[in-house]
Amino acid sequence: MPETTSLPEEALRVTPPHRELLDQVLDKWSLEVLNQLCERPCRFNELRHAIPTVSQKSLSATLRRLERNGIVARHVLSSRPVAVEYRITPLGKTLRHPVDVLLDWAGRHLPAIEAARRSYDETS
Secondary structure, three states: OOOOOOOOHHHHOOOHHHHHHHHHHOOHHHHHHHHHHHHOOEEHHHHHHHOOOOOHHHHHHHHHHHHHOOOEEEEEEOOOOOEEEEEEOHHHHOOHHHHHHHHHHHHHHHHHHHHHHHHHHHHO
16 A cells, blocks of 8 residues: 655644534534535425435434534525425535545545455454
8 A cells, every 4th residue: 555645743633623523514414414405405304305214303403513513504484384494505515525525535445445344354
């Protein structure tokens, strides 16, 4: 495996605020929600149907976390009954490229990672 170039130590520091943010916006459900909202705004039940494995409680908590971090905006629609629509914010849209880069990296290296896992599991 080729060696990677050394990065300055500062570039690799992950502080508690960084870790908290990454945990909140890159977890399983957040990525699913962001994937849906990058396509178009959605109401809560549309998100539930688009992500059938998420529970109502988990989806609510995920949307609140993303809204708190400025990634998703909640918009109350003037309809009867009142409905809520969720939209990705301009800040949230800036996450698309870094997430795509990580997914591309994972896709390219998944065979090597799976081989390493098998090797590890066989010797452990």
